[in-house]
Amino acid sequence: MTVMKLSSAILTLFLVMDPLGNIPPFLSVLKNVHPDRQRRVLIREILIAYVVLLVFLFLGRRVLALLSLQQETISVAGGIVLFLIALRMIFPKEGGLFGETLEGEPFIVPLAIPLVAGPSALAVLLLLQQSEASVTWQLLLAVTIAWALSAVILLSSTLLYRLLKERGLIAMERLMGMLLVMLAVQMFMNGVADFLK
Numbered sequence: 001m002t003v004m005k006l007s008s009a010i011l012t013l014f015l016v017m018d019p020l021g022n023i024p025p026f027l028s029v030l031k032n033v034h035p036d037r038q039r040r041v042l043i044r045e046i047l048i049a050y051v052v053l054l055v056f057l058f059l060g061r062r063v064l065a066l067l068s069l070q071q072e073t074i075s076v077a078g079g080i081v082l083f084l085i086a087l088r089m090i091f092p093k094e095g096g097l098f099g100e101t102l103e104g105e106p107f108i109v110p111l112a113i114p115l116v117a118g119p120s121a122l123a124v125l126l127l128l129q130q131s132e133a134s135v136t137w138q139l140l141l142a143v144t145i146a147w148a149l150s151a152v153i154l155l156s157s158t159l160l161y162r163l164l165k166e167r168g169l170i171a172m173e174r175l176m177g178m179l180l181v182m183l184a185v186q187m188f189m190n191g192v193a194d195f196l197k
Contacts, residue, residue, distance in 0.1 A: 006142055008183075009128055013146035015180045016082065016120045019153035021089055021173035024166065025115060026157055033105050039155075041105055046151045048108055049116035053143050056122050057136070060129040071130045072195040078127040079188025085120045086184055089177030092170075116150060127187070 030038050064074070128139055153160065164172065 006138055009139065009142040010145045011179075012082075012124055012128075012183055013121060013142060014149055015176050015183065016085065016118075016124050017116055017146060017150045018089060018173065018176060019150040020160075020169055020176060021092075022115045022150075022154060023157045023161055023169055026111060026154060027161060029106050029111060037105065042111075042155060042157075045106065045108070045111035046116060046147075046154060048112035050144075050147050050151075052113060052117040053121065053125065053147060054140070056117075056125050057129070057139060057143055060122075060126045064126060064130055069130070072191045074127050074130045075187055075191025075194065077191075078123055079184045079186075079191060081120060081123050082180055082184035082187060086177045086180035089180065090174050092173075116147075116154075 026042070030041065033041055125139070125143070128142070129136075161169065
């Protein structure tokens with residue numbers, strides 16, 4: 001994996017994890033947690049998400065082999081899924097992702113899964129595994145960097161919310177959505193081009 005491909009993998013994973021877009025739902029879910037526990041819960045959920053991503057990274061190739069999927073299929077499907085995710089980032093639905101928040105302290109759902117290690121991040125990992133089958137350690141580096149950047153943003157969520165306010169966060173999420181649209185279209189076109197060869 002070249003430096004360019006590595007940086008592209010990091011950027012794609014970071015955009016799909018959508019840390020800026022996750023700040024409002026994180027703050028909403030954590031508002032029911034005692035202030036003394038909020039940071040511990042946040043760190044625990046971010047670490048759980050990282051473990052889920054690593055498990056999927058190392059088992060992803062086996063899943064692809066089990067399903068007998070070709071690289072072109074994964075690329076086209078990944079492009080479509082990322083495009084739909086990007087559209088939701090640009091045009092978010094009413095009421096947020098989860099509607100009413102649950103009472104009490106969250107555990108795994110919804111913070112770790114699906115907000116950080118969601119279906120989209122796992123789908124991108126499958127796609128990257130298929131296209132870069134021999135460089136798992138570099139994918140590990142890409143996942144770790146993207147996750148660490150997301151973790152820093154989420155751990156600074158209250159500060160960022162005060163600085164950017166809701167409108168600023170929405171603008172940043174929509175900008176990330178636009179970048180993800182371009183990555184999704186490129187992924188789709190690569191899959192179609194490989195299939196037609």
